[in-house]
Amino acid sequence: MNITFEQSTNIVETYDFIEVRIHVENPSVANPFTEAEVFGQFGLDVEPFTFTHGLPDGELGTASIRPGLIPVDGFCDSDDGSLYRIRFMPSEAGAYSYEAVFTAGGQKYHTSGTFMAENRGRKGLLRVDPDFPFHFQWDNTKExxxxxxxxxxxxxxxxxxxxxxxxxxxxxxxxxxxxxxxxxxxxxxxxxxxxxxxxxxxxxxxxxxxxxxxxxxxxxxxxxxxxxxxxxxxxxxxxxxxxxxxxxxxxxxxxxxxxxxxxxxxxxxxxxxxxxxxxxxxxxxxxxxxxxxxxxxxxxxxxxxxxxxxxxxxxxxxxxxxxxxxxxxxxxxxxxxxxxxxxxxxxxxxxxxxxxxxxxxxxxxxxxxxxxxxxxxxxxxxxxxxxxxxxxxxxxxxxxxxxxxxxxxxxxxxxxxxxxxxxxxxxxxxxxxxxxxxxxxxxxxxxxxxxxxxxEHLEWWKMNPGQVELIKGTGYCLAEQGRQYVIYAPEAGEIGIVLDRGSYEISWYNPREGTFYPGFRLDGSELVARCPDQEGDWVVRIQSAACRIPEKTTP
The missing domain is CATH 3.20.20.80 (Glycosidases)
Known part of the structure; x- marks a missing residue:
């Protein structure tokens, strides 16, 4: 077999991937999915492991492992075993290096290389928000x-x-x-x-x-x-x-x-x-x-x-x-x-x-x-x-x-x-x-x-359900108390709620049409209001001045 390695690029965006392709001329394995293997290690171009030697007897050395070194499997991408790939997605900007090994027919073939990763604003991976763990965020933009x-x-x-x-x-x-x-x-x-x-x-x-x-x-x-x-x-x-x-x-x-x-x-x-x-x-x-x-x-x-x-x-x-x-x-x-x-x-x-x-x-x-x-x-x-x-x-x-x-x-x-x-x-x-x-x-x-x-016009991940009860009407409430509240009323009617005392902007939202209606200001702690009309379901958005996001209204 004649083996050649090909690196897809020298510069890659974070959260995109670089690819190393292994081309095999005259492949000899019968089943390339079970009889060959591609494996690599990718990381920021720094020393991944250090250890201090030569200390007196009875004293421990010190070791540190840098977290950037990541083991990655490759895969066969051809029926006959003529093409394999190994991919790596960097999450941090910087200079990277890698080593990859292709094993087939009892032989090992090595390659190594370097590339740069640049952060150009991709959203990243979807993660659980560590601060608000009932919710998700993109790990690069934190959106x-x-x-x-x-x-x-x-x-x-x-x-x-x-x-x-x-x-x-x-x-x-x-x-x-x-x-x-x-x-x-x-x-x-x-x-x-x-x-x-x-x-x-x-x-x-x-x-x-x-x-x-x-x-x-x-x-x-x-x-x-x-x-x-x-x-x-x-x-x-x-x-x-x-x-x-x-x-x-x-x-x-x-x-x-x-x-x-x-x-x-x-x-x-x-x-x-x-x-x-x-x-x-x-x-x-x-x-x-x-x-x-x-x-x-x-x-x-x-x-x-x-x-x-x-x-x-x-x-x-x-x-x-x-x-x-x-x-x-x-x-x-x-x-x-x-x-x-x-x-x-x-x-x-x-x-x-x-x-x-x-x-x-x-x-x-x-x-x-x-x-x-x-x-x-x-x-x-x-x-x-x-x-x-x-x-x-x-x-x-x-x-x-x-x-x-x-x-x-x-x-x-x-x-x-x-x-x-x-x-x-x-x-x-x-x-x-x-x-x-x-x-x-x-x-x-x-x-x-x-x-x-x-x-999307709320910091919804900061709000919790079931903590504030309505004093009038029927509905469900999400609240970040003293800052923002949402009430969903399945049926039109009068809605009442007791808030932390303060100044709030109150807006009605039609969840069927996706439109906000002209609102009003409340200074105090008790809100009692009637839905704009007597049909359908309605939403009330209540925001303190500190978190109010302007929104277009409909007449």
Whole structure:
């Protein structure tokens, strides 16, 4: 074999990645995914380890390890073993150096290099805010992230990259900043598995996955070779991530979706957590962790396919494979059983309809607090727009899951200090929550947009639910007492609240239209006011002069 190394650039932005490519002429290994390895160490160009020698007997030497040295796995990016890559994403500006080793056929091949990283203002990685740990922030800009997600499970099954970009653009235009996609498809014959008329076509397929399949068009018996990865598919997934990143959209990578279906899970109960399955998670980390906009979801609805112990094992395993420790969680159902697990960075739930609203999310927050560890709380699945399956779902009928009804639940979740993910209408056949494709008939993204726009004009992460009670009317209150308050009234009427004594600017907000109405000033401690009209739900924003953010009003 003739081995050559190629460095992609000499200057890279922080939170972008540099890549070292290994070109192999006349590769000799039979399976490049199992018989070759790429490994490297990257760090700021300083001495990573020092030790003071020569001290008298009985005295200890001193050692220091600099934190900049990061071990990184590479990956095979060719079916025949002719191309490998190793990627590194620097988080600090400065001069870097690295060493990388390619091992194949019993031989080791080394390379080293240097590059510069420049901070040009990228947002960075999504993290839990250490000062307000029920909330998220970008670690470079420290900008807070109002998590607003849409489910688009099978977006990787959209055949045309241009259609994927159009779908992302449409969601981005409505302030969606997070999408959920399945790395491994459910491989259903059509969307009628969920009572939605979405079918395979020249534009879209449910038949995709991370491995090479002997029978790729067989829904039930694809014949996965779990020792070999489908390079074309992973490259397509990278293009999706790169475009979402350009729109500042975070992508939740769900490693399995509905894997209880035949054809989805090549490991099953007897090989779950073994070396072949570990290779899948390790390859995903080696290949995708250098994209700053990802988070990990170990599997969807884990109780349907894996035991609790597997989740714990694979959570810690994947965390160890990811050099940057992207946020990680695991989707379950109405409870989150990993509140204290070190790999679990935020809690996600599946609780539908009114059951998953304010009271439910406030209870989850209080339970988390009582356990001594605060992490963000997300109802990841509380309903899909006009989705009424006949086999489950409490027999709900329209308009129980209309866009407007889901909007109201989303407001309840936000008022409980939590976050939410929903999904669009799929009944017109384009896909909606099943793949992210849509058109103007899908109302949910635009209906939810005013929620995001409202909170973007607040320091919402400083506010807490359940601490201030209304003295008149019915509603929910978020408060940073003495500074800012938000009241959401599900029905129009009179609202009353006792505040810390001070001067406040009071504004009404129409959450259906996304408009502020002319407000007034309050000097004192008791507010009693009537909604601008007697229909619909309303929001009151109360801000002291110290934190008031000017906002355009509507006549």
């Amino acid at each position: 807070h992230f109002f998590y607003h997600g849409m489910t688009a499970y099978h977006m990787p099954g959209i055949q045309d990259d241009a259609e994927i970009r159009r779908s992302i653009d449409r969601l981005h235009a409505c302030k969606v900043n997070r999408i959920r996609i399945a790395v491994n498809s459910s491989r259903v014959r059509n969307g009628m598995a969920w009572f939605e008329p979405v079918y395979d076509s020249e534009d879209f397929t449910f038949l995709y996955g991370p491995w090479i399949a002997e029978r790729p068009h067989d829904h039930t018996y694809p014949g996965w070779d779990v020792t070999r990865f489908d390079i074309a598919y992973w490259r397509k997934l990278e293009r999706l991530l790169a475009y979402a990143l350009s729109k500042d959209i975070s992508v939740s990578l769900i490693m399995y979706l509905d894997a209880y279906r035949r054809g989805c899970d090549p490991f099953g109960p007897h090989h779950a957590g073994g070396l072949d399955e570990q290779r899948y998670y390790r390859y995903a980390a080696a290949r995708l962790a250098a994209y700053s906009n990802i988070t990990w979801d170990l599997t969807n609805e884990y109780r349907l396919i894996r035991p609790h112990a597997w989740v714990e094992r694979m959570g810690y395993f994947l965390k160890s494979c990811d050099p940057y420790h992207h946020l990680m969680t695991c989707h379950g159902h109405e409870t989150f059983d990993f509140r204290l697990s070190g790999w679990a960075d935020f809690a996600v739930y599946q609780c539908w309809d009114e059951h998953g609203g304010y009271a439910y999310m406030l209870r989850n927050r209080e339970t988390q607090l009582a356990m001594g560890r605060s992490i963000p709380q997300v109802n990841e699945e509380y309903g899909y727009e006009d989705h009424y399956p006949s086999a489950w779902g409490e027999g709900k009928k329209a308009p129980a899951r209309s866009a407007d009804r889901l909007r109201r639940i989303a407001w309840e979740i936000a008022m409980a200090g939590g976050y939410q993910t929903s999904g669009e209408y799929a009944g017109n056949g384009l896909g909606g929550w099943l793949n992210g494709r849509g058109d103007e008939s899908m109302l949910l993204p635009k209906t939810l947009e005013p929620l995001v726009r409202f909170f």
